[in-house]
């Protein structure tokens with residue numbers, strides 16, 4: 757079912773409220789899956805962190821087809837994620853975009869350690885640090901906890 761931006765945001769807030777209260781709905785996914793064979797009508801597209809503790813479908817008590825999600829550690833916008841979100845908007849007509857940060861994000865925490873302690877990250881983790889560095893540097897210019905503000 758198509759919804760507009762305001763209705764999409766209202767649903768996300770309401771559904772997250774159910775999750776927070778432990779009142780998530782029970783669903784028969786086989787029925788919903790069959791209804792979505794021909795098309796999807798996601799009411800929100802999310803740029804979310806890959807963190808296993810923050811699975812968007814659970815956090816928003818969402819049904820199959822409700823959310824179009826791209827996940828990357830640190831939830832920064834890569835070219836691939838941008839293309840994914842553009843697909844949701846242009847091809848699926850998704851009316852709402854959300855960037856979903858979360859408390860205790862390890863990817864952002866690693867970048868804070870690079871900035872504040874000169875930590876050298878192994879392998880390709882520097883890609884994440886480079887991408888999230890602007891948020892950490894901006895957070896350092898503000899009052900409050902740098903990690904929380906950067907997230």
Ligand SMILES: [Zn+2]
Pocket residue numbers: 805806807829830831858860861862863864
């Ligand atoms: Zn994270």
